[in-house]
Amino acid sequence: MRLKRLILFTVSAAVALGMLAGCGGGEDGADKAVVIEVDRWYPTSVRFPDPDDDIVLETIRKELNIDLKYDFSTGRSQEWRAKLAARAASGDLPDVIYFFNMMDYRTARSQGYIVPLNDVLNASNLPENLSYITEDMLRSISDDGGLYYGIPNRMGPMLEGMFIRSDWLRELGLEPPRTVEQFAAVAEAFAKRDPDGNGKDDTYGFTSGGCMSCQDFWELLSAFTGLASPDEYLADGELKGGWTSPRYREYLRFMRDLMAAGALDPDMAVNDSNRKTQKIVQGQVGIFHSTGYPADVIRQLRANDPGAEIAYLPPLEGPAGAGYHWPLVGVGTTIGITTKAAKSPEKVRKIVELVDWMNGEEGKRLLLYGAEGTNHVKERGEIRMLQGRQNDYLEVYNLIGDRSKFLSDLDVMKAFHSEPEEFETVKSMIEGGGKRGSVYGLGYAMERSELIDRLKSYREQMAARFIYGNASLDDAGWEAYVRAHDGEYGGGRVREAILLDLQKGGFLQTDKK
Template structure:
């Protein structure tokens, strides 16, 4: 019987072990299920909204109450936006005070680092996020042109979200098409053809009133001539890169060619005689009064000014066209920076998770839908979209404080290549013609965008600019000669302070270009 007892004992033991293992398995399954349930419950628990403080500027009175649009954004993006507006006239002073107090918001607007240079030191000390590695993950922000980010970068890195603006469309030639037709002339495509048109507008009575009271172009000469007078001839924009280094655009032989051209045009009546004292704000007045038939301005200005022209002369037809080609056969435009002001993100108060949430907010407001909500409020209540796609603020929206001059100042916006070619109510044919002008533009970037001013320039820049501007104006209207111009350029080349300015500017440029 003993062997049988042993076998039975072994069998019972084995049976107990199996039962025990089974029980453990069930317990583990139950435990796993319980753990999974607990984990699911935890993940289902609402995530608290991210508090995001933003300080920006305002060109008009800030809203006094909580805006419904901000509530909608908070709900949609699971954030708690705390917006603070500073009057535009006080922005630099207030920002410097904030930086000195070390009590910065999560996001803050900087208009110009040259006005608030202390922020550059803060960037060097690691106070703000480098956003370059993140932008590609946000589709609307990633749509901004590469040059916008390049122009806004510092020392080869992107420390800000630029408030995006068009790169082109701010330079075009406005011309009286009805004057061309009356005189049997074509749109000038070259500088020689432009000279012919300007002289004809001055001497052949294009308005048909029998009086010698018209001129070719209205060009501002105060406080100095517009840079496009030179850059249209291929000088570069403010600075020109040659063999990896920068030189002032007025050093170039093309600058002297440009001054010779405008001087000849001035003598033939091709420029208003008040040129030395005319300001940019007077361009519109001279065109609307029928004093001049050519100007250089935003593409959309032609349509805007023509509306006023036609109140006096229904047959007037001021249009925007491409700039004439320089003697080398190319048309030269100055490219804009592509932004106005920049938003920095505070690294002290913002960890990477919060950074990504902030970029999510700005990515949404970089869409048309998000931008309109943030800027104008609730569609069909606070604003309406017109058939041509433009936005019109309602009286209700105005009462609540919505305005592009205030509520639109905390977002970066969306990129619209043609925003300088259109305005609410513009006829389709005019808009399509304006778009073609913008599409034809191949512009040149100013290589010094984003660079700090050199130490010598901070001290003497105003005096240097005045000497240059005065000489340019005087050469154009004949008070000084081209020989005088050459002497002034030589003075600058012989000036140790100016040479130090060139040296420092090139150092800044090379640092940015790394």
């Protein structure tokens, strides 16, 4: 289906974006495909098809007259950030940046290499397939002046959860943990009681992919803090949680004790996602977090150990109660258009057209299912995805977010999770998500980038130091952390700004302060 060509720019919009007036020649020519370069990080390595067999890029060139190119990075996300910063500093920017979290989006916004899009996309001129974008979503990515610098992706069901080696449980005579205390006991047993029976001290209870406050820890955090993040959240008209809260301190003590007991992978702070996966499939890890059902991880593990069994671990109960309160957000990922692309109104128009097409039926189906015979087959009129890593690249190309955003559609769920046990697990993962969101993600409060970026680095550094036992969690140590957090690193000013935003928006009464 061909898209209607959208006239998205007025003279005022072009001025606001600092665009050049001329459009003739070069890649903006009528017959020459418009080159669009996308910079994207993805957590694991991906096998891309040969250019001649790449149905996605071929279709986009044919349907949209766009020559889409990707600068793809994997491994530790911090290395991608350093590479992107170097590109920005040298003026060698891509046209589009896929921001997989809002911290990186806000950094780019504050550093000025992505452009405001208020005059490009707003409630009065949204293309048909971007009609999911709401004013609240745009507010949640706006700066203090109300300018937003991205095209927000649609939100869908969160597909996060932990998985456990059920064969190790059986070998050691253990039950699946249901509480954080039971989790600690099982993790320590997996590390110390030789669950694989090889006579070697080579297993860990739990590992992560590097970041000490990211998805790998969300479920454990939720059990202690009431949110799958130490960020503040609203409950009963009050502001709760936070990185200096007693509940976060209790979580850190729990993790420190696990590390001291040898239950955790000692390299988890320096792993990347690829190294985490490698340890799981090599049979070194008993419990791990997965975004999405870990079908490929299970396949690789069973290739190395045919007797390996993996089971979903429902949300744990802890001091904050039972349930998994993931950070329900107005925007989880967004696409930024750079100052380089903004020099060409035609290029920006084509970027919006591309994103609109990807959200439409033709683009969505292609990016979900790929090519018949290569990525999927049809059985009795239903699509069933073929197993293997040949499908991974579809999500990398997809600028509208991962496939989990569409799993509320049962046909999509059946295509990707056709085995009955897997299908039921995915349903359980979706149902296990709570409905509590941080004040930032829901757009109730603005994150001030001039304060938050340095503060977040300090928080991450101190989380690792506390968990590894390199900083004290006694009263004196905690008070020193709180003083630095609230004073030198601006946490107190951030909280004051949160309170002000909540009061202005009517979400928090003055007497609740």
